Amino acid sequence: MTAAEAATLFADLAALPAVVLAVSGGPDSTALLVLAARWRAALGAGPRLVAATVDHGLRPGSGDEALAVGRLAGELGIAHHILRWTGEKPAAGLQAAARAARYRLLAVAAREAGARHVLTGHTRDDQAETVLFRLARGSGLAGLAGMARVAPLPLPAGDDREPALLLVRPFLDVPKSRLVATLAAAGIACADDPSNRDPRFTRSRLRALLPGLAAEGLTAPRLARLADRMRRADAALEAAVERLAADLAVADLAGFGLAGSDGVVRLDAAGWARAPAELRLRLLGRLIDRVGHEGPVELGKLETVADALAAAVVATAAAVGGGPESAARFRRTLAGATVTLAGGRLSVAPAPPRRSGGNAASAGPKPTET
Numbered sequence: 001m002t003a004a005e006a007a008t009l010f011a012d013l014a015a016l017p018a019v020v021l022a023v024s025g026g027p028d029s030t031a032l033l034v035l036a037a038r039w040r041a042a043l044g045a046g047p048r049l050v051a052a053t054v055d056h057g058l059r060p061g062s063g064d065e066a067l068a069v070g071r072l073a074g075e076l077g078i079a080h081h082i083l084r085w086t087g088e089k090p091a092a093g094l095q096a097a098a099r100a101a102r103y104r105l106l107a108v109a110a111r112e113a114g115a116r117h118v119l120t121g122h123t124r125d126d127q128a129e130t131v132l133f134r135l136a137r138g139s140g141l142a143g144l145a146g147m148a149r150v151a152p153l154p155l156p157a158g159d160d161r162e163p164a165l166l167l168v169r170p171f172l173d174v175p176k177s178r179l180v181a182t183l184a185a186a187g188i189a190c191a192d193d194p195s196n197r198d199p200r201f202t203r204s205r206l207r208a209l210l211p212g213l214a215a216e217g218l219t220a221p222r223l224a225r226l227a228d229r230m231r232r233a234d235a236a237l238e239a240a241v242e243r244l245a246a247d248l249a250v251a252d253l254a255g256f257g258l259a260g261s262d263g264v265v266r267l268d269a270a271g272w273a274r275a276p277a278e279l280r281l282r283l284l285g286r287l288i289d290r291v292g293h294e295g296p297v298e299l300g301k302l303e304t305v306a307d308a309l310a311a312a313v314v315a316t317a318a319a320v321g322g323g324p325e326s327a328a329r330f331r332r333t334l335a336g337a338t339v340t341l342a343g344g345r346l347s348v349a350p351a352p353p354r355r356s357g358g359n360a361a362s363a364g365p366k367p368t369e370t
Contacts, residue, residue, distance in 0.1 A: 009171065016047040021050065022118055027190045034182070041077075050115065056098050095203070116166055122171060130146045130147055131146050136202070138299075140299050144226065147172060244279050268344070268345065273310050284305070288335050292336035305332050309330055309346070313341065333351045336350065
């Protein structure tokens with residue numbers, strides 16, 4: 001990758017005071033470190049670069065790899081910090097736990113550095129794997145949109161401290177092979193993480209399938225193009241949801257002002273049911289996510305509730321007499337919110353804590369599309 005290409009990828013970051021580079025020592029993140037350093041040196045004035053390596057302590061040699069990143073960062077004139085994941089490691093869901101720990105530690109490093117942006121070395125190959133992974137999990141359109149170049153840094157539910165932190169993936173449209181070639185041309189070594197080929201992990205198994213899929217035409221570029229198209233369609237649907245919310249007088253859908261003084265959102269049930277199924281599903285999901293207290297609602301469960309609610313609205317409209325006294329009643333609890341249909345009105349309210357175990361929020365978020 002030429003200096004001019006790298007400058008284009010980093011151009012929108014030039015005015016920032018500081019950025020954190022997440023560098024594991026593998027080829028993608030090492031290329032991120034090298035190319036960002038070259039870009040910053042050519043600028044003369046620009047953001048302060050801080051490299052951070054998360055040592056999960058999950059395999060022998062990880063500490064040495066972190067030290068090697070520190071040596072390279074020093075040669076490039078970039079400050080470097082090693083962030084260690086300490087404490088007991090889970091026997092199940094290890095990769096998800098490691099990912100959560102990585103972003104939590106990177107958030108700490110960013111705040112200490114006075115940075116709002118954390119850069120990672122995700123490539124087009126990673127995007128292709130993400131699309132396959134989400135397809136295998138039955139994700140909806142939003143999930144098949146894959147990773148965005150800029151997104152909120154994934155943090156535990158309830159971490160709403162300011163300033164908000166952003167995750168930036170400057171190489172998301174770049175093939176991994178080009179980054180590997182860039183390092184080879186510069187004579188820079190990088191680490192090899194054997195867990196990337198460990199068949200115990202879903203992503204590793206999917207990664208092994210990619211060459212065979214590519215032979216049939218399902219290449220990484222085509223999977224990445226699919227993600228682009230899904231993201232475009234998703235943005236259009238989200239805009240339509242905003243219009244639907246305005247039509248139904250649901251104020252400030254993206255903020256905290258949508259509920260009444262009692263914390264309950266109310267809207268016309270018939271108007272909601274007349275909307276296309278995807279729009280009413282998304283609107284209901286947004287309301288549950290905003291009012292509920294158990295994290296994001298699962299897509300499959302949301303679909304079940306939305307379909308049942310729409311059927312109840314139809315039953316209400318068909319009821320003899322048609323008045324509120326003949327209306328069907330509907331009440332379901334999902335993700336810490338209670339959805340109720342009564343008197344032709346749809347309401348979404350915070351659900352009371354579960355009787356067993358106190359506040360249900362302790363169960364943590366349930367991902368919808370990831």
